[in-house]
Amino acid sequence: SENALIGNNNSAEKPLYVIGTDVPAPGGSSEVERKGKIEVTSPGDLKNTIETTKNSFLKYGLEDAWNRVIAVVCQPGVEFGEMQVLDYDRNRARELAFYIKGLDHLIGEAHSTDYQTAKHLRELVEDGFSILKVGPELTYALREALFSLSFIEDELIENEDEKSALVSVLEDVMIENPGWWETHYSKGSKVSLKYSLFDRIRYYWNDKRVNDAVQKLFKNLRSRIIPLSLLSQFLPVQYWKIREGKLKSDPLDIILDKIDEVIKKYYFATKGVKNNV
Numbered sequence: 585s586e587n588a589l590i591g592n593n594n595s596a597e598k599p600l601y602v603i604g605t606d607v608p609a610p611g612g613s614s615e616v617e618r619k620g621k622i623e624v625t626s627p628g629d630l631k632n633t634i635e636t637t638k639n640s641f642l643k644y645g646l647e648d649a650w651n652r653v654i655a656v657v658c659q660p661g662v663e664f665g666e667m668q669v670l671d672y673d674r675n676r677a678r679e680l681a682f683y684i685k686g687l688d689h690l691i692g693e694a695h696s697t698d699y700q701t702a703k704h705l706r707e708l709v710e711d712g713f714s715i716l717k718v719g720p721e722l723t724y725a726l727r728e729a730l731f732s733l734s735f736i737e738d739e740l741i742e743n744e745d746e747k748s749a750l751v752s753v754l755e756d757v758m759i760e761n762p763g764w765w766e767t768h769y770s771k772g773s774k775v776s777l778k779y780s781l782f783d784r785i786r787y788y789w790n791d792k793r794v795n796d797a798v799q800k801l802f803k804n805l806r807s808r809i810i811p812l813s814l815l816s817q818f819l820p821v822q823y824w825k826i827r828e829g830k831l832k833s834d835p836l837d838i839i840l841d842k843i844d845e846v847i848k849k850y851y852f853a854t855k856g857v858k859n860n861v
Contacts, residue, residue: 671704
C-alpha cells in the first residue's frame with residue numbers, strides 16, 4: 585500500500601494500519617462449547633507483537649507508515665460458539681486493558697464481538713478495545729427477521745402452494761449444498777442449521793431458490809394487511825415502533841430495523857468514549 589501511495593505521487597489519502605497476530609478465525613469458534621473460555625492476550629505477548637512489528641517497519645524505512653498504525657488486534661476474552669456466547673469480563677482483561685491504555689497512539693481491536701450485550705460492548709470500548717469487529721450478528725438479525733415474517737405468512741395463508749415456504753427452502757438448499765456449514769455444525773443438527781450463532785445461513789441468501797422464496801414472501805405480505813397481533817407475536821420490538829408511527833409495516837423496513845437494533849448497540853458502545861488515537 586505504501587508503494588501504491590508513492591505511485592500516486594503521495595496524492596492519495598495515506599492509509600492507516602492495524603497490526604496483530606492474535607487474530608481468531610472469523611465467524612466464531614467451536615472452542616467455546618469445548619472449553620467454555622478463551623484465553624486473554626497477555627500484555628507480554630502484545631508488547632512483543634508491537635515491538636517486532638515496529639522493528640520490521642523501521643527496518644524497511646517505513647517510519648511514516650508506522651506512525652499511521654492505529655490499532656493492534658488482541659483477544660480480550662470474547663467469543664461466540666455454535667450456541668453460546670462468552671461475555672466480556674473486564675476483570676479477566678484488566679492487565680491487558682491497563683497495558684493498552686498506556687500505549688502512545690494505539691488502541692485495541694477486538695474480534696468476534698458479535699452477540700455481546702450493549703453494556704459489555706461499552707465496557708470493551710472504555711477499557712481500550714475501541715475497534716469492535718462484528719459480522720454474523722448482523723446477518724443473524726436478517727435471518728431472524730425473515731424467519732419471523734415467514735412465520736407470519738404461515739398464519740395468514742392457508743393454501744400451502746401460495747406460501748413462500750422460505751424456511752423449508754433454505755433447509756433443503758443447505759442440505760443439498762453443505763459446503764458452507766458442514767465443518768462448523770454438529771452432524772444431524774437441524775437446530776444449528778437454522779439457528780446457530782455462526783449463522784452459516786448467510787452464505788445461502790444469494791441462491792436463486794432462496795432468493796425466489798424471499799421475493800415471494802415479500803409479495804405475499806405486501807398484498808395483505810399484516811395484523812398487529814401477529815406483529816406483536818413474532819416481531820414485538822417492531823410492533824411497538826409501527827404502533828408509534830416510527831416504522832412502516834413493510835417487510836423490507838421491518839428487516840432493516842431489525843438489523844439496526846444490532847448497529848445501535850455499537851453506536852451506544854462507542855459514543856463519546858475517548859481513545860489514544
